[in-house]
Amino acid sequence: MGLKVPFVTGYLTEHFGDDAFPTLEGYRAKGGYEAARKALGSMTPDEVIELMKTAGLQGRGGAGFVTGLKWSFMPKKGDKPRYIACNADESEPGSFKDRILLERGAHQMLEGILIGAWAMQAEKTFIYVRGEYAHPAACVQRAIDECYAAGILGANCLGTGFRHDVVLTRGAGAYICGEETGLLESLEGKKGQPRKKPPFPAEYGAFGMPTTVNNVETFSHVPHIVAKGADWFRGFGTEKSPGTTIFGVSGHVARPGLFELPLGTRLDEIVFQHAGGVPNGRKVKGVIPGGMSMPILPAGQLDVAMANEFLRERKTMLGTGGIMVMDDTTCMVRASCVITYFFRDESCGQCTQCREGTGWLHKLVTRIERGAGSIEDIEILADVTSKMEGQTICAFADAAAWPVQGMLRHFREDFELHVEHKKCPFPESFEL
Amino acid sequence: MAKLTIDGVEYEVKDGRTILQALDDLGLLMNGVDVPHYCWHPKLTIDGSCRLCQVEVEGFPKLQIGCNTPVKDGMVVHTKSERVKHAREGVMEFLLLNHPLDCPICDQAGECKLQDYAFEYGVKHARTEEPRRALKKNVDLGPTIKFDQERCILCRRCVRFCREVPKTGELAVFNRGDHSVIETVPGMQLDNPYSMNVADICPVGALTTKDFRFKIRVWFLEEAPGICTGCSNGCNVYLGVANNKVYRYVPRRNDSVNDTWICDVGRMTYEEIGAPDRLKLPAVRSDSGVLEAVPFAKAIDAAAARLRSLVERKGAGVLAAVASAHASNEDLLVLARFLDAYGIRHSGVTVRRGDSDDLLVKAEKAANAEGARTLGFEEAGPLAKQIAGGGIDGLIVLGHDLLDPAYLGGERTLAKLDTVIVLDTHVSALERVAHVILPVRHAAEKDATYVNHAGRVQRSWPVVEPSFEAYADGEVISRLGAALGLPGFDGKFDVREVSRSLGAAAAAFRGIDLESVGEQGIPLAGKG
Ligand SMILES: Cc1cc2nc3c(=O)[nH]c(=O)nc-3n(C[C@H](O)[C@H](O)[C@H](O)COP(=O)(O)O)c2cc1C
Ligand code: SF4
Ligand code: SF4
Ligand code: SF4
Ligand code: FES
Numbered sequence: 001m002g003l004k005v006p007f008v009t010g011y012l013t014e015h016f017g018d019d020a021f022p023t024l025e026g027y028r029a030k031g032g033y034e035a036a037r038k039a040l041g042s043m044t045p046d047e048v049i050e051l052m053k054t055a056g057l058q059g060r061g062g063a064g065f066v067t068g069l070k071w072s073f074m075p076k077k078g079d080k081p082r083y084i085a086c087n088a089d090e091s092e093p094g095s096f097k098d099r100i101l102l103e104r105g106a107h108q109m110l111e112g113i114l115i116g117a118w119a120m121q122a123e124k125t126f127i128y129v130r131g132e133y134a135h136p137a138a139c140v141q142r143a144i145d146e147c148y149a150a151g152i153l154g155a156n157c158l159g160t161g162f163r164h165d166v167v168l169t170r171g172a173g174a175y176i177c178g179e180e181t182g183l184l185e186s187l188e189g190k191k192g193q194p195r196k197k198p199p200f201p202a203e204y205g206a207f208g209m210p211t212t213v214n215n216v217e218t219f220s221h222v223p224h225i226v227a228k229g230a231d232w233f234r235g236f237g238t239e240k241s242p243g244t245t246i247f248g249v250s251g252h253v254a255r256p257g258l259f260e261l262p263l264g265t266r267l268d269e270i271v272f273q274h275a276g277g278v279p280n281g282r283k284v285k286g287v288i289p290g291g292m293s294m295p296i297l298p299a300g301q302l303d304v305a306m307a308n309e310f311l312r313e314r315k316t317m318l319g320t321g322g323i324m325v326m327d328d329t330t331c332m333v334r335a336s337c338v339i340t341y342f343f344r345d346e347s348c349g350q351c352t353q354c355r356e357g358t359g360w361l362h363k364l365v366t367r368i369e370r371g372a373g374s375i376e377d378i379e380i381l382a383d384v385t386s387k388m389e390g391q392t393i394c395a396f397a398d399a400a401a402w403p404v405q406g407m408l409r410h411f412r413e414d415f416e417l418h419v420e421h422k423k424c425p426f427p428e429s430f431e432l
Numbered sequence: 433m434a435k436l437t438i439d440g441v442e443y444e445v446k447d448g449r450t451i452l453q454a455l456d457d458l459g460l461l462m463n464g465v466d467v468p469h470y471c472w473h474p475k476l477t478i479d480g481s482c483r484l485c486q487v488e489v490e491g492f493p494k495l496q497i498g499c500n501t502p503v504k505d506g507m508v509v510h511t512k513s514e515r516v517k518h519a520r521e522g523v524m525e526f527l528l529l530n531h532p533l534d535c536p537i538c539d540q541a542g543e544c545k546l547q548d549y550a551f552e553y554g555v556k557h558a559r560t561e562e563p564r565r566a567l568k569k570n571v572d573l574g575p576t577i578k579f580d581q582e583r584c585i586l587c588r589r590c591v592r593f594c595r596e597v598p599k600t601g602e603l604a605v606f607n608r609g610d611h612s613v614i615e616t617v618p619g620m621q622l623d624n625p626y627s628m629n630v631a632d633i634c635p636v637g638a639l640t641t642k643d644f645r646f647k648i649r650v651w652f653l654e655e656a657p658g659i660c661t662g663c664s665n666g667c668n669v670y671l672g673v674a675n676n677k678v679y680r681y682v683p684r685r686n687d688s689v690n691d692t693w694i695c696d697v698g699r700m701t702y703e704e705i706g707a708p709d710r711l712k713l714p715a716v717r718s719d720s721g722v723l724e725a726v727p728f729a730k731a732i733d734a735a736a737a738r739l740r741s742l743v744e745r746k747g748a749g750v751l752a753a754v755a756s757a758h759a760s761n762e763d764l765l766v767l768a769r770f771l772d773a774y775g776i777r778h779s780g781v782t783v784r785r786g787d788s789d790d791l792l793v794k795a796e797k798a799a800n801a802e803g804a805r806t807l808g809f810e811e812a813g814p815l816a817k818q819i820a821g822g823g824i825d826g827l828i829v830l831g832h833d834l835l836d837p838a839y840l841g842g843e844r845t846l847a848k849l850d851t852v853i854v855l856d857t858h859v860s861a862l863e864r865v866a867h868v869i870l871p872v873r874h875a876a877e878k879d880a881t882y883v884n885h886a887g888r889v890q891r892s893w894p895v896v897e898p899s900f901e902a903y904a905d906g907e908v909i910s911r912l913g914a915a916l917g918l919p920g921f922d923g924k925f926d927v928r929e930v931s932r933s934l935g936a937a938a939a940a941f942r943g944i945d946l947e948s949v950g951e952q953g954i955p956l957a958g959k960g
Contacts, residue, residue, distance in 0.1 A: 176608075196480030196481075196497075198502065347610070349586070349607070349608040349610065350481040351481055351483050352481070352483050352527055353483055356530065356610060357526055358609060360560065360562075367562070376559075386522075387519070387523075387525070388522075391483055391486060391522070393483075
């Protein structure tokens with residue numbers, strides 16, 4: 001359905017072309033659940049966590065937090081049950097990598113979850129799938145059912161005596177329910193509004209119990225690390241950012257799609273080589289490297305290795321690896337209208353700066369696009385973003401402020417031209 | 433205990449508190465250390481959403497919200513740095529962005545935290561050309577509260593209040609982002625016994641009580657401390673006074689009594705102070721049976737004459753006194769002395785009872801039932817039976833709770849009495865059978881102490897003067913005692929002196945008097 005197999009595959013997506021792979025039988029045929037058997041059968045929970053730390057896997061949900069470290073924050077003792085939440089909300093515009101991992105690799109993810117559950121001695125996992133992902137959710141549910149039938153999940157996982165249950169829940173289509181504590185609220189049946197911290201989820205998570213939230217892709221790497229070791233894993237990617245990731249490329253490219261590549265692959269290589277470059281004889285104007293909340297890079301800065309340590313030097317981040325390419329017809333003010341509209345619409349509205357700031361950004365940008373803005377408005381735009389970032393309950397306000405900062409950093413001229421001409425000077429740009 | 437340094441000053445604070453809670457415990461919040469805040473309220477759960485209370489905490493790269501950041505031993509906090517100022521200005525400007533320019537017609541002006549902080553933290557207007565949000569104005573949320581959606585800054589105090597205090601949950605935030613609005617839950621209205629507190633905690637003019645709206649500009653009001661006398665909880669209030677008139681009660685914080693709340697019924701009892709049915713004129717029943725207004729001194733003399741004549745005929749044994757749980761400790765002590773001096777053996781205290789809940793409202797619908805008991809007055813039930821049975825000929829009655837169904841249920845049985853002397857604040861059916869009527873003062877009109885249900889001694893202050901001649905019950909009884917020539921009665925009533933002798937009358941009062949109870953009250957001996 002819909003998505004084709006990635007154009008470039010790696011260890012995560014290697015077998016995604018195999019129609020049997022989504023089934024338990026097909027997965028097992030490729031060595032599936034052997035890593036879980038190894039972890040549960042011959043490793044202590046602490047050994048698994050140590051292995052994850054050594055491997056240095058960073059979360060693939062956007063923030064890039066080291067997974068082994070996150071797992072080690074879970075309280076060891078105590079009479080409270082411990083939970084896992086698998087974040088399959090994937091609603092960052094420009095991101096569509098989790099979808100294929102759910103549709104074609106649900107067992108791989110479930111195996112990662114089971115290993116994580118052992119490592120954290122968690123009794124239950126909630127897989128939170130975004131509302132629009134009906135088919136991916138069905139694929140995951142089928143895989144869960146197969147696991148229960150085969151004794152992989154449930155009261156006696158793989159015959160080891162370890163109990164773990166997995167429950168799939170569906171979101172209702174709010175971006176903010178991908179933020180980990182917004183997700184927890186939504187999971188509990190409440191309005192999706194991120195929680196103030198402290199307390200952190202490892203202390204007070206789903207239904208008040210210690211909980212670890214990880215992304216679909218994060219879990220999908222885990223069986224490979226357990227099966228083949230930390231050194232093997234570190235053989236991919238950069239020293240600080242090991243492993244592969246699935247880049248999703250969209251926008252003005254000849255071959256939009258998914259590409260599993262080592263972290264640290266250069267952005268220009270991905271855009272021009274793998275995704276076929278910009279069609280119709282056009283040139284690149286700018287590229288958003290990691291989902292819409294990450295600041296854009298101009299055409300001259302695509303010579304960057306796609307790993308946070310390098311992207312940070314260019315004042316942007318890897319985010320979810322959703323790469324959006326814009327050609328030279330693109331009006332960056334219009335693009336900013338789209339971006340700010342999204343964040344205005346999706347802000348949960350709790351924090352003053354985010355609630356009011358997202359609306360203000362959108363109004364300012366829209367007015368500039370109409371040709372009714374002034375140079376002062378451009379200054380205000382920058383100032384508003386500075387008053388939004390780093391001050392709110394969750395990172396959403398940053399995610400709303402940063403892309404605008406990126407636009408102003410690299411395409412301020414587009415804004416000034418609108419003011420000067422009192423209209424949009426890019427007649428060929430996409431329509432709003 | 434943990435050490436916390438704020439702006440260079442070191443404090444000792446309790447463990448497990450957040451920065452704002454610690455400042456509140458120390459009594460320093462907005463009273464020495466300014467950390468402006470909207471969503472945080474000392475008696476509600478922490479929300480952490482307005483982001484106004486951000487401070488700089490050493491060791492944290494980002495600003496932290498004071499309301500939710502736990503104090504750690506040795507923590508160093510700065511509240512006045514440039515970064516903090518920048519952040520506050522940002523929040524203020526964001527809030528003003530969509531706020532209507534209503535101040536001249538807004539009832540909150542003068543006690544509006546948006547106005548105050550905007551002035552204090554330097555932002556007058558938002559730099560915006562965009563039209564402000566147009567939302568619902570003058571919305572009827574229920575029987576007591578009006579709502580102006582445009583003025584709301586979405587601090588969600590009202591939402592948390594309804595969920596956490598009366599636990600009725602009528603309010604919620606609907607929608608999200610900059611289209612978020614407060615509404616009542618479909619099918620509900622804001623209607624609970626504590627509903628009007630939402631107007632007090634709303635930092636802006638979004639929620640106002642129908643009762644107080646547009647009555648008077650708040651800057652004309654003096655907020656005088658006092659207590660509600662609606663029930664034996666004795667909630668602490670501020671009486672809003674102007675032109676010698678009480679315009680409202682608002683809660684006054686007392687963590688041992690009412691936290692920061694009062695009930696709606698109690699809140700409305702301010703109306704009793706200036707009510708049209710106040711008993712205003714001393715009166716004496718003439719030989720022809722009609723009540724005639726007379727000067728106060730004449731009324732006292734007439735009361736003394738009737739009592740003397742009755743006692744001459746039948747002795748003091750036919751006299752009884754009905755104390756009121758509305759009367760203060762000082763009033764009741766003078767009454768007790770009067771009974772002793774005159775040899776009156778029959779007495780009791782009437783207490784009207786009604787609904788109660790497990791929050792504030794108590795069944796005893798008067799401020800001082802516990803004080804009366806402590807001073808030795810017994811429940812008036814048996815006395816009421818005795819009166820109804822015809823065993824009493826002369827009665828001195830404080831208040832009119834004797835007419836309550838729990839006692840006589842009406843004034844008819846009193847019609848056959850030889851002498852009925854009434855001291856009261858308000859008109860009642862007692863006037864139909866009274867021979868002498870003596871107007872007395874309301875709690876808001878006198879210095880007095882009261883003991884609440886939990887044994888906490890609290891006081892009232894004279895914040896308004898009655899526009900007619902009226903005295904404290906104790907003073908009226910003192911004058912009556914003098915007119916009767918009773919030993920120890922010279923007609924003078926020094927409430928402070930009487931108050932100081934409470935300890936001698938009842939050991940529980942030892943060391944407690946008007947001066948010592950202060951604004952927060954103190955527990956009776958053995959009740960702390
Ligand atoms: C506004 C917002 C939206 C987010 N949406 C997602 C999402 O859709 N999927 C996801 O995995 N993480 C999302 N995140 C990141 C999560 O909060 C969290 O960091 C992540 O799920 C942790 O998993 P990881 O450590 O495996 O990356 C979002 C964060 C923010 C601030
Ligand atoms: S930053 Fe925005 S999205 Fe996140 S909690 Fe605050 S208002 Fe909600
Ligand atoms: S109505 Fe008042 S108390 Fe309620 S959220 Fe709005 S500003 Fe806050
Ligand atoms: S609970 Fe009692 S004392 Fe408190 S406000 Fe209500 S009536 Fe008054
Ligand atoms: S008072 Fe702390 S965030 Fe509102």
